[in-house]
Amino acid sequence: MSDTIISTQHLTKRFPGKGKAPELTAVDDLSIEVRRGELVAFLGPNGAGKTTSLRMLTTLLPPTSGSARVAGFDIASEQAAVRASIGYVGQGSSGSPSQRVRDELVSQGRFFGMSAAAAASRADELIESLAISPFAMQQVMRLSGGQKRRVDIAIGLMNAPQLLFLDEPSTGLDPQSRANLWQHILELRAQHGTTVFLTTHYLEEADRYAERVMVMDGGRVVADDTAPALKAGLAGDAVEIRLTDPAESERAAVVVGEAFGSPIAAEHGVLAAAVPDGATRFPLALARLADDGIRVAAATCVPPTLDDVFLALTGRSLREAQDATTAETAAPQGGPR
Amino acid sequence: MTATPTTLARPAGPRPARDTWLVLTRELRPVIRDPFTVIFSLLQPLVFLGLFSPLLVAQSGQSTPEVLSWFLPGVLVMIVLFGTGATGSNLQYEMMFGSHERTLVAPISRSALLVGRSLKEIVPIAVQSLVIVAIALPFGYRTNAVGLVLGIVLLAIFGVGLGSLSYSLALATRANEWMFWAVQQALIFPLLILSGVLLPLDGAPGWMRAVASVNPVNWVTQGERALLQGDLGSPEVAWAFLAAAALAALGLAVGIRSIRKSD
Secondary structure, eight states: OOSEEEEEEEEEEEEOOOTTOOOEEEEEEEOOEEETTOEEEEEOOTTSSHHHHHHHHTTSSOOSEEEEEETTEETTTOHHHHHHHEEEEOSSOSSOTTSBHHHHHHHHHHHTTOOHHHHHHHHHHHHHHTTOGGGTTSBGGGSOHHHHHHHHHHHHHTTOOSEEEEESTTTTOOHHHHHHHHHHHHHHHHHHOOEEEEEEOOHHHHHHHOSEEEEEETTEEEEEEOHHHHHHHHOOEEEEEEESOGGGHHHHHHHHHHHHTSOOEEETTEEEEEETTHHHHHHHHHHHHHHTTOOEEEEEEEOOOHHHHHHHHHSSOHHHHHHHHHHHTOSOTTSOO | OOSOSSOOOOOSSOOHHHHHHHHHHHHHHHHHHOTHHHHHTTHHHHHIIIIIHHHHHHHHOOOHHHHHHHHHHHHHHHHHHHHGGGTHHHHHHHHHHSHHHHHHHSSSOHHHHHHHHHHHTHHHHHHHHHHHHHHHGGGTOOOOHHHHHHHHHHHHHHHHHHHHHHHHHHHHHTTOHHHHHHHHHHHHHHHHHTTTSSSOSTTSOHHHHHHHHTOHHHHHHHHHHHHHTTOTTSHHHHHHHHHHHHHHHHHHHHHHHHHHHOO
């Protein structure tokens, strides 16, 4: 069994422009590799190309150019084999609105070639483990957002896939449901070593759960590493020291600069800098200031977030990019996503 | 979860017949769970039967059983036109809901997704036809048993065609709900009026009769009338089956093409 479960070579998707709109390159020359058992997150604002990439990898969308192998099969020439090997949870609801939850799970299992008995027992297994029992006999359209999401995951797992794709799995869920969802995903990995590939625009989620974060922007992967490595490589801790007396700025800058081992900017009594390993040097700097009789009014040291990483990589804050594109992409559904 | 995360082997090669059966039974399950929905959608044809028949009686001077014998087959055609003709909206809803996408990622044949859905329409058509006939019996309505069975077969073939076209319209209009209904309504009402379901076309202007003569719904209506009146050997019956079969062939061809190239 190969160690690589997803590999793409120059995968590209262009959508023809509609009317006066220019051609849109949604995914631009994507070449990535995912190893078996990894939990990888595509992080980026709406319109970055995350979902389009996922839709190509799951055979929902043919690429314009380039190629990819998923679970050992070519996404263009071996679609049926790819579909049989993967689980997929899209942004929408996977269960048909008028179906009862358990009926739908069984039907979906049958689609994967399972016998009626095998599908029923697998459905009951997932109903148990995802705590679906209380609403297993309800119609999908009557479920709450969190309940629906659990059913989506169950449908995605009916064929016990070796690779699970999740497109924005926690969008629209309340914090409690999000935490539950993640608990289920993590349990799944712990028990079966399932490879999980997901997209998210929640920084905290990618930071906390993903073993590897691929930052996407404008159809390209602009960084690919573990969250700590991304943060360590691109930004230090954000340190800010506010002096009681602005007149002491220059003197303070010298003292603090020595403590940090790097120069620090001082303006109007505020010293601010991104300092590698700032958290451990911070107390020393404050102690030196005290020794020299320079009074400090306030001081903060904040570890970097993936947003700082995104900012450093793209020159924009992810949150701002998010707000901007949400307005742009309030276009009709069904078009390029 | 005790199953191991190995891919469950799916038998090699496409299995369109099995896939179609799976889609068909899945689509029927909610109908079986909530059979009342099938009965509830009879409200509209019942309104026509209850409120329009008396007008026809008054207008024509015929007895109620005589009027029903002419009007009821048309009401059955109307059930298919309005019910099955609107079934694409279910698919459209599932496209927006997300569940249609999920079935596209499942390893089943795309054409089975359409054909199975269209074949499912046969069940409500048959049940609704029988209920309408049963309701009309106390009012003196009488029909021919063999003719009724053949009449339901005719409506089923017609329904599969119309259902497929309705699904094709949903696939073409995607998330534009208003567009689906605009096109649907723009077609359904002329087709209904130009099929002589509500009033005979005998006295209609020449151009209307000309259009009606190429309206397959008109042919189906006339055949349905002949069958339910027990005139099984009339040429109208043969023409009706031909029109319904042609519509079914066209509908399935267009539908399969649409779903294969949809994403």
